[in-house]
Amino acid sequence: MDWRDVTVYVNGDEYTKTIPVQMTLAEFLRDELFLTGTKIGCNEGECGACTVILDGVAVNSCLVLAVHADGKNVLTIEGVSEGELHPLQQAFLDAGAVQCGFCTPGMIMTAKALLDRDPAPSREVIRKEIEGNLCRCTGYNRIIDAVEKAALMLQKR
Amino acid sequence: MDYIVKTRPAKIDPLFPEINIDPGDVFDFPDDSVELPAIIGKSLPRKDGQEKVTGRTKFGADHNIPGQLYAAVLHSTEAHAVIRKIDTSEAKKIKGVRAVLTGEDCKVRFGHMLVDQPVLAQEKVRYWGEPVAAVAADTLHLAKLAVRKIKVDYEPLPVVETVEDALRADTLVHENWSDYQLLGGCAPVPGTNIVDEFVLVHGDVEKGFREADVVVENELFCSMIQHAPLETHAAIAIADHDNCHIISPAQSPFMIRKIIANAFGYRLDRVRVTCTDIGGAFGCKVEARLEPLCVALARRTKRPVKLVFERHEEFAAALARAGVKFRIKTGATKEGKLTAQQIYIYWDTGAYATFGPRVNYNAGFASNGPYYIPNSFVDGFCLVSNKSLGTAYRGFGITEVAFAHETQMDALANKLGIDPLEFRLKNALRNGQESVAGEVMQDVGISECLEKAAEAVGWYDGPLQWRTAEGKLRGKGIACFIKLTGTPSTTSVMLRMNEDGTVTLLSGSREMGQGVETVLPQLASSVLGIDVERIIMSPVDTAFTPYDKTTTSSRSTFHGGLAVMDAARDMVRQLKALMARHWDCPVEEITYDKGVIRCLFDPEASVDINTSFFTRYLKEEPPIIAVGRYGTKDIFSPPDPDTHQSDRPTIMWMMGAQAAEVEVDPDTGRTKIIRIGAAHDVGRAINPDNCRQQIQGAVLMGVGNALLEEMIYVNGVLVNANMVDYKIPTSMDADFETMVDLVECPHNTGPYGVKGIGEPGMAPTAPAIANAISRACGHQFKSIPVKAEHVLFRE
Numbered sequence: 001m002d003w004r005d006v007t008v009y010v011n012g013d014e015y016t017k018t019i020p021v022q023m024t025l026a027e028f029l030r031d032e033l034f035l036t037g038t039k040i041g042c043n044e045g046e047c048g049a050c051t052v053i054l055d056g057v058a059v060n061s062c063l064v065l066a067v068h069a070d071g072k073n074v075l076t077i078e079g080v081s082e083g084e085l086h087p088l089q090q091a092f093l094d095a096g097a098v099q100c101g102f103c104t105p106g107m108i109m110t111a112k113a114l115l116d117r118d119p120a121p122s123r124e125v126i127r128k129e130i131e132g133n134l135c136r137c138t139g140y141n142r143i144i145d146a147v148e149k150a151a152l153m154l155q156k157r
Numbered sequence: 158m159d160y161i162v163k164t165r166p167a168k169i170d171p172l173f174p175e176i177n178i179d180p181g182d183v184f185d186f187p188d189d190s191v192e193l194p195a196i197i198g199k200s201l202p203r204k205d206g207q208e209k210v211t212g213r214t215k216f217g218a219d220h221n222i223p224g225q226l227y228a229a230v231l232h233s234t235e236a237h238a239v240i241r242k243i244d245t246s247e248a249k250k251i252k253g254v255r256a257v258l259t260g261e262d263c264k265v266r267f268g269h270m271l272v273d274q275p276v277l278a279q280e281k282v283r284y285w286g287e288p289v290a291a292v293a294a295d296t297l298h299l300a301k302l303a304v305r306k307i308k309v310d311y312e313p314l315p316v317v318e319t320v321e322d323a324l325r326a327d328t329l330v331h332e333n334w335s336d337y338q339l340l341g342g343c344a345p346v347p348g349t350n351i352v353d354e355f356v357l358v359h360g361d362v363e364k365g366f367r368e369a370d371v372v373v374e375n376e377l378f379c380s381m382i383q384h385a386p387l388e389t390h391a392a393i394a395i396a397d398h399d400n401c402h403i404i405s406p407a408q409s410p411f412m413i414r415k416i417i418a419n420a421f422g423y424r425l426d427r428v429r430v431t432c433t434d435i436g437g438a439f440g441c442k443v444e445a446r447l448e449p450l451c452v453a454l455a456r457r458t459k460r461p462v463k464l465v466f467e468r469h470e471e472f473a474a475a476l477a478r479a480g481v482k483f484r485i486k487t488g489a490t491k492e493g494k495l496t497a498q499q500i501y502i503y504w505d506t507g508a509y510a511t512f513g514p515r516v517n518y519n520a521g522f523a524s525n526g527p528y529y530i531p532n533s534f535v536d537g538f539c540l541v542s543n544k545s546l547g548t549a550y551r552g553f554g555i556t557e558v559a560f561a562h563e564t565q566m567d568a569l570a571n572k573l574g575i576d577p578l579e580f581r582l583k584n585a586l587r588n589g590q591e592s593v594a595g596e597v598m599q600d601v602g603i604s605e606c607l608e609k610a611a612e613a614v615g616w617y618d619g620p621l622q623w624r625t626a627e628g629k630l631r632g633k634g635i636a637c638f639i640k641l642t643g644t645p646s647t648t649s650v651m652l653r654m655n656e657d658g659t660v661t662l663l664s665g666s667r668e669m670g671q672g673v674e675t676v677l678p679q680l681a682s683s684v685l686g687i688d689v690e691r692i693i694m695s696p697v698d699t700a701f702t703p704y705d706k707t708t709t710s711s712r713s714t715f716h717g718g719l720a721v722m723d724a725a726r727d728m729v730r731q732l733k734a735l736m737a738r739h740w741d742c743p744v745e746e747i748t749y750d751k752g753v754i755r756c757l758f759d760p761e762a763s764v765d766i767n768t769s770f771f772t773r774y775l776k777e778e779p780p781i782i783a784v785g786r787y788g789t790k791d792i793f794s795p796p797d798p799d800t801h802q803s804d805r806p807t808i809m810w811m812m813g814a815q816a817a818e819v820e821v822d823p824d825t826g827r828t829k830i831i832r833i834g835a836a837h838d839v840g841r842a843i844n845p846d847n848c849r850q851q852i853q854g855a856v857l858m859g860v861g862n863a864l865l866e867e868m869i870y871v872n873g874v875l876v877n878a879n880m881v882d883y884k885i886p887t888s889m890d891a892d893f894e895t896m897v898d899l900v901e902c903p904h905n906t907g908p909y910g911v912k913g914i915g916e917p918g919m920a921p922t923a924p925a926i927a928n929a930i931s932r933a934c935g936h937q938f939k940s941i942p943v944k945a946e947h948v949l950f951r952e
């Protein structure tokens with residue numbers, strides 16, 4: 001097995017680790033850094049539960065090798081809020097967009113990456129954007145409501 | 158088939174007048190003159206929400222134990238075969254591999270009705286994906302590597318793939334039922350693939366069919382589908398020969414405890430199940446799945462063992478909803494009065510019994526729908542086959558039987574030229590009528606549900622079938638259902654007042670997204686008058702949580718709620734006694750109102766338990782701990798085994814209706830949902846928004862069932878065992894509105910009149926959509942899902 005040293009900036013903290021080259025970013029976050037907020041629903045890029053933001057872009061962390069994140073910035077659900085909830089998190093609660101909660105971290109990360117680049121997306125854009133994030137509980141429309149609400153909250157800031 | 162209704166009814170004219178029961182006889186509670194506590198009917202945000210949006214919630218795979226080993230499983234590549242030889246020598250040679258187990262090393266079987274399922278295949282495999290060997294190693298990577306080194310030599314056997322194969326019984330999935338310990342709830346038939354049969358006889362169907370002017374007969378089919386929760390199965394076990402500790406997202410921890418104790422020969426109290434949060438279950442986490450494998454490996458290695466299913470393993474070897482075939486015949490008079498219904502049901506429940514017989518039982522009772530039918534005959538067979546294991550799935554067979562009876566209702570209405578809604582309303586059950594189970598029904602709200610659901614999609618606003626200007630086919634359909642909750646059943650809870658006056662609620666009801674962690678505190682607060690913010694549910698652990706039978710059957714708010722209110726009343730008694738001691742007055746002179754305790758004759762003696770001032774009275778006092786219980790054994794009237802007639806087969810019936818408007822593209826065959834109206838009798842909505850969330854989410858699950866989902870087996874091999882080939886609905890499939898109506902026809906026993914809503918939201922969705930598609934296309938579809946290819950290639 002090949003090992004490699006990597007330095008990854010996760011939620012603003014620097015981590016240097018020696019890891020096997022085939023380790024995915026999802027495994028790195030969960031098993032090496034104990035950041036279990038990033039979920040694994042399929043481990044093959046089909047469900048979006050593992051979505052994190054890598055240098056500003058939402059990615060399925062189960063499809064990215066950890067060595068690929070060397071020297072890069074990663075934002076996970078644990079880094080979205082400091083102290084008080086991020087408007088997206090608040091909006092998910094207010095809109096009733098959470099049931100079992102397993103898809104929620106990935107949904108919020110996908111939505112955050114969207115709002116970071118498009119602060120006022122239409123419902124159609126939101127719907128399309130979260131297409132790759134599966135949810136078995138909510139029926140999605142409340143999630144779309146939540147993202148719309150959060151966009152308004154962020155615009156008012 | 159011509160589905161166009163030519164004359165639209167001006168108004169509904171029920172054939173059966175409402176039979177009035179003296180309310181004094183039936184409704185002792187709730188009394189409508191009593192004002193509801195303000196906390197009841199309040200849409201509080203979910204208590205577990207904050208943890209979930211911040212990523213702090215710990216699901217099964219998020220837990221780790223120091224010193225744990227990682228497990229991986231070798232799954233059968235054959236559907237039905239004798240295992241000639243398993244060679245594990247190469248796997249065992251890998252450094253860091255601590256155990257390699259096969260059926261030879263672990264001869265344990267488990268089950269909760271029938272102890273038929275081996276932890277690892279014994280001598281033969283019975284389905285594609287069945288665990289054949291398991292490895293525990295220092296890392297997951299090593300465990301998976303070792304699994305790939307195991308070689309198995311199979312001798313294939315004929316595959317039992319359909320209910321016809323199973324009935325023919327040329328090949329037996331299980332050679333000898335009597336080899337297995339029978340715990341109850343089913344009666345396998347020797348020499349067959351029948352694991353249980355359910356027969357319901359009410360009136361005389363032959364006579365009923367003679368009285369009918371029209372009779373329709375159909376053969377109908379529902380595919381096998383997956384629960385597909387976003388969280389796959391996961392478990393950790395720490396075990397030796399005396400004690401066993403399991404950590405898993407169990408839906409019914411006390412049931413898992415019993416299964417494990419029975420399988421491995423532990424005394425019940427030596428098995429502990431610690432529950433993690435659940436990332437969706439829908440029935441699939443009610444069964445013991447990874448727990449037995451982890452226990453076997455942990456006993457062997459003397460180390461904690463963790464196992465998490467990959468998604469493809471979840472498809473291959475977790476659980477499913479059984480496929481089912483119906484042969485159904487229904488008769489009605491020309492006025493539209495149902496006279497008889499005869500239903501043969503064949504469940505393709507897969508390789509082992511699991512909860513299959515219970516599905517057959519619950520669905521058998523529900524299979525006639527919420528209708529008054531004087532003559533009925535139901536014969537349900539639970540059949541084993543060489544497929545994944547069919548078990549509980551959001552409703553225990555309710556969607557499937559609703560698809561059958563609702564297809565029939567449309568077919569009859571169509572033949573008679575009666576509007577399908579009107580036809581249903583003519584026959585809908587009413588208070589005081591006898592159900593097909595022989596029970597005199599009470600608190601029935603189905604007519605209102607039908608009307609409201611229909612109204613939501615503009616049922617009377619225009620035709621039920623038309624072609625749009627773009628040439629698309631539009632249709633509306635409606636469907637309803639009836640469902641029982643498992644009875645008899647029992648639960649208990651505990652309320653502990655902490656030193657600071659907050660209250661911890663211990664209950665085995667598992668939060669899995671349905672909101673029980675919010676609703677039970679609301680019910681406690683309604684009696685105690687303690688701010689609901691100050692009541693929190695404890696994690697669930699069989700080591701300290703009081704017994705609860707299971708979190709299934711839409712029972713938790715009803716059963717758990719009654720137990721919580723019982724405990725809360727006990728807590729009020731204790732609080733009154735506490736203050737009587739402090740104020741030195743007789744307890745009879747103490748009053749308790751919304752958390753304010755007073756002494757009648759001393760204006761100074763008054764305290765609000767929500768204040769920090771109150772906590773001084775708790776100091777060095779015997780702690781306030783209250784226990785509440787609820788069980789339905791005494792109201793249950795055991796159904797006659799030959800006819801399943803019973804005065805009271807269940808404590809609670811749930812009913813509801815949904816209507817769908819769909820648009821079918823005649824060129825692509827694709828169906829688009831335009832809108833859904835969902836009206837469910839929830840008895841009383843404790844948290845209305847939570848009820849709506851349950852229904853809206855369930856409706857989309859139903860859309861998947863109606864249009865997309867099916868486990869496709871080819872020669873016993875599941876060929877779509879991943880989330881690309883097995884599609885669950887995405888946000889793009891959800892682009893329609895679900896209008897929810899919460900009908901409140903209070904139950905006479907449930908807390909404030911509550912009935913269940915966790916499962917019902919999905920029950921009528923697929924049948925309503927199927928009826929709408931059939932109407933849009935002018936063609937009766939006889940199976941679900943109705944996919945584009947079925948629409949395009951209809952005869």
Ligand code: FES
Pocket residue numbers: 039040041042043044045046047048049050051060061062063
């Ligand atoms: S876990 Fe990465 S996409 Fe499903």
Ligand code: FES
Pocket residue numbers: 097098099100101102103104134135136137138387436437670
């Ligand atoms: S809330 Fe359960 S999967 Fe989305």
